[in-house]
Structures are given as structure tokens and as C-alpha cells.
Amino acid sequence: MANINAGSAEGGSAPEPQGEPEGRGDSKTRILIAVIGGAAIVTAAIVAALLGRSPDGSPPSGRSDPCDLNRLGDFWNQPPSQRYNQVLFADLLRPRVYSAVSPDSNPEVSVKGQLNLNVPAGQVLYLIRRPDPKTKDQEGNPGNNRFYPATPVTPTSAGCGEDANRPVGYPGVKGIGQTYMLVLVGRDQAAQFPADRKSGTWDGYSHNQWRAINTIDVMSFYISTA
Structure with missing residues (x-):
């Protein structure tokens, strides 16, 4: 009988290991x-x-880069102090924003960005401006810290949006910094914004007036005009 024990008697050889050839x-x-x-x-x-x-x-x-943000000229910058709603963007790419400011005494501000956000039904994404009270214009007057609704923003399917060549305010306003805010508001409130602007005595919303308006903060960023 053949020996199949690896520990065979002296002189016997161990069998070849089994497996792949x-x-x-x-x-x-x-x-x-x-x-x-x-x-x-x-x-x-x-x-x-x-x-x-x-x-x-x-x-x-x-x-x-569907919004061509990487192809903007050298005069475009990413504003500092960009903040965004971490709950809204928890499962989305964080927004990207660039701005450009003209050198005039009443500068014009342009913003472009990508905001991958699904605006809920019945809501409007609105751009708000707020002059920085810690900055001053060319006459030494500080920003009034009031809230100025600028325009509704409707991003494309790729999230692209922009607001071009918006004057900051008045001749000599150069130097007043601007906090830009994107907020969600109801359609009725969005329709009320331009109606309020047409009022002869209206000059933005005070802090208390703004707090009374039902809004959801989406993001904010700071733009210097100095």
C-alpha cells in the first residue's frame, strides 16, 4: 500500500502539496x-x-465647473467670511461665491456662484444687502446696518446664479462694506419687498423689522468696497 503519511519512514518522499498547478x-x-x-x-x-x-x-x-467659476478673471475674488447653513447643505456640495467690485465712488458689485440647493415649493431665494456699520464712506459716514432686499435669485439646474453690476448706494459710498445674505422667504413676502421699496419713506428694514420677517438663512459673505 502506498505511503500517504507526510512523516513516512526514512527514505520515503512527502507527496506533492495539493492545490493549483x-x-x-x-x-x-x-x-x-x-x-x-x-x-x-x-x-x-x-x-x-x-x-x-x-x-x-x-x-x-x-x-x-458648469458655472465657469474657475475661468473668472483676476479681478474676481472669493469673499471672506463665507458662512452657510450647515443643515441645508449637510448632504450637498458647499456653495462657492466670487465677487468683483468696480473702482467708482459709487461702486458696482457683481457676484457669481454655484449653489446646489433645491428651493422648497412656495419659497423664494432672495439676495439681501446690509451695510457694515463698522465701515465709513468717503465723507466719514458709517454704514446704517439696515437690511436691503436686492433681487430674487433663481439658480440654474447646475446651481449657477449671479447678480451683476449692482450699485452700492450713492456717490461717495465707496468704503462701506457690504454683508450679502441669501435667505429663503415665502412668495408673499418676496412680493412685498419691491412694494416696500417703492414707498417714499422706506430706507431698508431695521433690525427689529427684519427679525419680524419669517426667513431661513442660507448663506452670507462679506464684500469690501474700500
């Missing part, structure tokens, strides 16, 4: 490595797409 195991190892490598590439591409970046970390292509 020589060469086949190496082939499977190479296939497994290739599959793992392919999966890693796909995963990196998915993560990069979610972050708005190329897999190699290079600047986004036109497809991942």
Missing part, C-alpha cells in the same frame, strides 16, 4: 491585483466627482 496561482494573483487596482481607480474617480475635483487633484474640467 504551478503557474496557475500566480495568474490568479495577477488578476486579483488588477481587479483591486481597477476598483481603487473607480472609487477615486467617484470621490473626486463628489468633491468637484479631478482624480489626480488637477483643476476641475468644464464638466465639473
Whole structure:
């Protein structure tokens, strides 16, 4: 009877190990490595797409920059002190905003950005301006810290939105900083804003008046005109 015990008597040889024939195991190892490598590439591409970046970390292509924010000129800047509602954007890409200010004594402010936000039915996304009371115009007058509704904003399906060439206020206002706010308001309130602006005595909303208006803060950012 053949000896099948690995600890056979002296002079006997141990049987060949069972398993894949020589060469086949190496082939499977190479296939497994290739599959793992392919999966890693796909995963990196998915993560990069979610972050708005190329897999190699290079600047986004036109497809991942639908608002052309990476192609703006040198006079466009990302405003400091950008704050956004972390609850609204918990599962969304954080918003991106750029601004440009003309050098006039009554500067014009332009803003462009990407805001991937689904505006709820019955709500309007509205741009609000608030002059900074800690800054002064060319005559030494401080900002009045009142709330001025500027315009409704309707982002495209890609989240692109802009407000171009909006005068800050009056000749000599240069130097007054502006806090820009994006808020959600009901349609009725959005319709009331332009009606209030037409009032001859109206000059923005005071802090108490603004608090009485039902709004949801979406984001804010600061623009210097100095």
C-alpha cells in the first residue's frame, strides 16, 4: 500500500502539496491585483466627482465647473467670511461665491456662484444687502446696518446664479462694506419687498423689522468696497 503519511519512514518522499498547478496561482494573483487596482481607480474617480475635483487633484474640467467659476478673471475674488447653513447643505456640495467690485465712488458689485440647493415649493431665494456699520464712506459716514432686499435669485439646474453690476448706494459710498445674505422667504413676502421699496419713506428694514420677517438663512459673505 502506498505511503500517504507526510512523516513516512526514512527514505520515503512527502507527496506533492495539493492545490493549483504551478503557474496557475500566480495568474490568479495577477488578476486579483488588477481587479483591486481597477476598483481603487473607480472609487477615486467617484470621490473626486463628489468633491468637484479631478482624480489626480488637477483643476476641475468644464464638466465639473458648469458655472465657469474657475475661468473668472483676476479681478474676481472669493469673499471672506463665507458662512452657510450647515443643515441645508449637510448632504450637498458647499456653495462657492466670487465677487468683483468696480473702482467708482459709487461702486458696482457683481457676484457669481454655484449653489446646489433645491428651493422648497412656495419659497423664494432672495439676495439681501446690509451695510457694515463698522465701515465709513468717503465723507466719514458709517454704514446704517439696515437690511436691503436686492433681487430674487433663481439658480440654474447646475446651481449657477449671479447678480451683476449692482450699485452700492450713492456717490461717495465707496468704503462701506457690504454683508450679502441669501435667505429663503415665502412668495408673499418676496412680493412685498419691491412694494416696500417703492414707498417714499422706506430706507431698508431695521433690525427689529427684519427679525419680524419669517426667513431661513442660507448663506452670507462679506464684500469690501474700500
